Amino acid sequence: MSIWTLIRRNLGRNRTRTLLTTLAVAFSIFLVCAVMTLPSVKTSILERTASSLRLVVHHKYGIAYDNLPLAYAQRIRAVPHVTGVTHLTWFGGIYTEAKDFFPNYAVDSETVGDVLREYQFDPVTLDKFKKTRDGALVGVRTMRKFGWQIGDEVTLRNSVWFNITLTFKIIGELPDVNPLSSTLFLFSRQYFEEALRPYEHLGSMGWVSMLMVMVDKPENLQTVSTAVDEQFRNSAHPTTTETQYAFTATYLSSFDGIIQVIMLVGFLVVAAIILIAANTAAMSVRERVGEVAVLKTIGFRRRTIFSLLLNEALLIAGLGGLLGAIPAYVILNAGKSSWSPFLGPLTLFLMPVSVMIQGLFIALFVGILAGVIPSRGAAKLNVAAALRQIA
Amino acid sequence: MITVNQVSRIYRRGADEVHALEGVNLQIPDGIFAALMGPSGSGKSTLLNLIAGLDQPSAGNIMVNGQNLSGLSEDRLAVWRAAHVGFVFQFYNLIPVLTAAENVELPLLLTRLSKADRRKHVETALSIVGLTERKNHRPNQLSGGEQQRVAIARAIVIDPELLVADEPTGDLDAKNADDILTLLQRLKNEFHKTIVMVTHDSRAERYVDQTFYLDKGVLVNGEYKTLEL
Numbered sequence: 032m033s034i035w036t037l038i039r040r041n042l043g044r045n046r047t048r049t050l051l052t053t054l055a056v057a058f059s060i061f062l063v064c065a066v067m068t069l070p071s072v073k074t075s076i077l078e079r080t081a082s083s084l085r086l087v088v089h090h091k092y093g094i095a096y097d098n099l100p101l102a103y104a105q106r107i108r109a110v111p112h113v114t115g116v117t118h119l120t121w122f123g124g125i126y127t128e129a130k131d132f133f134p135n136y137a138v139d140s141e142t143v144g145d146v147l148r149e150y151q152f153d154p155v156t157l158d159k160f161k162k163t164r165d166g167a168l169v170g171v172r173t174m175r176k177f178g179w180q181i182g183d184e185v186t187l188r189n190s191v192w193f194n195i196t197l198t199f200k201i202i203g204e205l206p207d208v209n210p211l212s213s214t215l216f217l218f219s220r221q222y223f224e225e226a227l228r229p230y231e232h233l234g235s236m237g238w239v240s241m242l243m244v245m246v247d248k249p250e251n252l253q254t255v256s257t258a259v260d261e262q263f264r265n266s267a268h269p270t271t272t273e274t275q276y277a278f279t280a281t282y283l284s285s286f287d288g289i290i291q292v293i294m295l296v297g298f299l300v301v302a303a304i305i306l307i308a309a310n311t312a313a314m315s316v317r318e319r320v321g322e323v324a325v326l327k328t329i330g331f332r333r334r335t336i337f338s339l340l341l342n343e344a345l346l347i348a349g350l351g352g353l354l355g356a357i358p359a360y361v362i363l364n365a366g367k368s369s370w371s372p373f374l375g376p377l378t379l380f381l382m383p384v385s386v387m388i389q390g391l392f393i394a395l396f397v398g399i400l401a402g403v404i405p406s407r408g409a410a411k412l413n414v415a416a417a418l419r420q421i422a
Numbered sequence: 423m424i425t426v427n428q429v430s431r432i433y434r435r436g437a438d439e440v441h442a443l444e445g446v447n448l449q450i451p452d453g454i455f456a457a458l459m460g461p462s463g464s465g466k467s468t469l470l471n472l473i474a475g476l477d478q479p480s481a482g483n484i485m486v487n488g489q490n491l492s493g494l495s496e497d498r499l500a501v502w503r504a505a506h507v508g509f510v511f512q513f514y515n516l517i518p519v520l521t522a523a524e525n526v527e528l529p530l531l532l533t534r535l536s537k538a539d540r541r542k543h544v545e546t547a548l549s550i551v552g553l554t555e556r557k558n559h560r561p562n563q564l565s566g567g568e569q570q571r572v573a574i575a576r577a578i579v580i581d582p583e584l585l586v587a588d589e590p591t592g593d594l595d596a597k598n599a600d601d602i603l604t605l606l607q608r609l610k611n612e613f614h615k616t617i618v619m620v621t622h623d624s625r626a627e628r629y630v631d632q633t634f635y636l637d638k639g640v641l642v643n644g645e646y647k648t649l650e651l
Contacts, residue, residue: 032524032540034531040519325515328476329529329576330504332497415477418511418588419467 034335038342045315049347052311056351056394059304064359064390066297068382069290073283075381077276083249085146086256087278088242091269098238099268104139107244110258115245117142120220120238124187124197126177133173135187135216136240137223146243150212156203164222167199172213174204187216193235195226244272301393308401312344316405323409324417337410344402345395352394360387424450424473424584424616429482431468431639442468443479443639450632452487452583455610455617457626460636466620467588469636473618474507474586475499487583504532508577512589514569516561516576523548523557526575533580547575550613551605567598574605578615585609587619591626603629 042049088107090097101118108116120137140161144152152160152168160166169179179185181201188196199218207213227235246255256272263270273281316323323336331339363382431443443465450456458466471477472484475491476499483492489502508529516525523544530540548554551571561569570590577585587606591599607629609615619626627633635643 032520032527032531036524037517037520044519321515322517325509325511325517326528327500328474328503328509330500330532332500415468415471418471418476 034339038339038346041315041319041343042346048311048315052308053347053351053354055304055307056348056397057354059300059397060352060355060390060394061359062355063297063301063393064356064382064386065363066294067386067389068363069293071381071383071386073280073286073290077279077283083274084246084252085275086244086246086252086259086272087275088244088259088270088272089240089278091260091271094241097268098240099242099270101237101239103263103268103270104239104242106262107242107259110255110262112247112251112255113244114247115142115145116242117146118220118239118242120223121191121240122187122189122197122218122223123191124189124216126185126187131176133170133176133214133216134211135218137220138217140219140221143217146245148245149208151206151208153203159202160217160219163200163202164219164225165197165199166202166219168203168205168215168217169201170205170211170213170215171207173216174201192227193230193233197222197226243275301397305397305400308344308348308397309404311347312340312402313405315343316340316409320409320412320417320420323412324414324420327412327414328418333410336412337406340406340409341399341402344406345398348394348398348401349391351397352391355394356387356390359390360384423452423485423487424448424618425485426469426473427483427485429469429472429479429484431465431472431477432480441639443472443636445482446636446639446641448634448641450616450618452616453610453614454632455607455630456619456632456634457630458618458620458634458636459622459626460642463638464636465639466636468639470586470588470618470620474509474584475503504529505580506582506584508580508582508585510570510573510577510585510587510590512592514561514566514573514593516569516572518561521558521560522553522564522572522575525561525572526557526579528576529580543579544575547579548572550578550609551575565598566594567601570594570598570602571605574602574609578609578613583616585615585617587617587621589620589622591621591623596625599623599625 088099088103090099098120104116104118107113117139122135122137124135125132140157144150144157156168160168167185169185173179179201181203183201184198185201186196186198188194197218205212205215205217224236244255244259246252252274256274259272260270326336326339327333360382426446426448429443429446430441433440433442446465446469458469460466468477472479472491473486475486475494478494479492483490485491487506489506491499491502494502516522517528520528526544526547527540530543533540535543544557545554548557551574553568553571553575556564556568556572561572564572570593574590577587585606590606591602594602603623603626606617606619610617610631619630634641
């Protein structure tokens, strides 16, 4: 027999209580791991969407503030070190219900393949896209979500552009190279402008949401960025030009507040679990005052009693940590699996190993905090007084 | 030799003071089976705890086999107890999640003995108390008398010079009580243990060599019977 025999047997003394406490720790660690994955979602999106040679040009006061004139594209092409320019216009179309949203844009079919190179447009498909007036290129996840096939006709209605409704023919898939490409719906700007023509008198024509600019070398990114903004600084539609990475980061930063709130809630849950586990540990020690007195009588010193009881708390917390962190890692990495097309935005939740390890350390921290006070109290127990209690 | 020299013990309860012992003097030679007797609240258990190194006197000093217990730190007392004292309690106080053998082995976890040596010591102790065949039973599978014998085995497994017993027969029927007292007497006679026992049991006087009577914290009388050699 060893001290660990005593620790293990004590944990089995009230199996229901041990099990419930372990599961409480496990659930809280699972939640904490999910919450701690949130910041890495942002990093993951940024890493997978950034192109080192591309700039995004949008209205100075924000992409949602106003559009930019289509004519800017030609002027930007003339800026030194610019190798390509394309434009995207937000359509905001809805297929069935608003909750089944996916991003859909009108694009310049002639230039989109040159600028959005990482989307790996198939040359044959791209050529067909250029030639098909009502053609649409759709991301693989969106295709799977709605069960669409190449050749299907899809109708999108929108409330952004005069409530126009457009019907498209799907002529190709966008591969799953990043979370954005796999959900996009792209169609020809020409088709879009034809639909807007009845509203031309309302100034509907010739506007784009943003332009994308390819630069020849990374060291020229800043030069081009400055040159573009300077060109339109005093116009009715001034611009802000930033790298793709900075643009995406700015967009994602709007979620920082809610991420922080969610993380705070997650850690409050951990704090609640610490209190529950501490109460469990305290109850367990109170029930064993007599045994602690006997152990001290036999000659077990304070630090041995302290470590005996603290190790019980650590064992529960450690086991709970494993039961929480490992399933969290498996489930929150399901996005990498073949199931990923069916998981929607959950595929962005890819939990790093570091978060799993942090979760395990948090579990041990819970064990220490929960166990240290009752263990210390038991270790400092006055033996003679305790023996009088149990006599 | 146990020497108690002008020992007092005062407990403070808020503003009140309880004089559990006052100016107690006694000596218990080696190899003697001594009983501490008296009415409830007379200070018997308090004196026993002081002799066993579980508590410190408020005044006076206690020497056990040349070791002055007074003024030792709690950790030093624990180390001393682990090597020199075995305890037997009224309600056995066995660990319910351990078997009889594992309960007996507990004090040996504080030694440097190997697992094999510990096992030998446990088997020896259990054979002395006559419970070898029950070594794998848990306390709830043993009778009261058997549990107390396991407790005695736990007390003697480290081969201490001193055994202290606080009402060891208090929770037993007459037959089991006699068996336990007989066992304690055997430990004194065959293994030369010094035994100090707190008891209300009048039968105990037949088994002990020395009886000390306490009343209201004061030693009233200490009778020493002539040893029958």
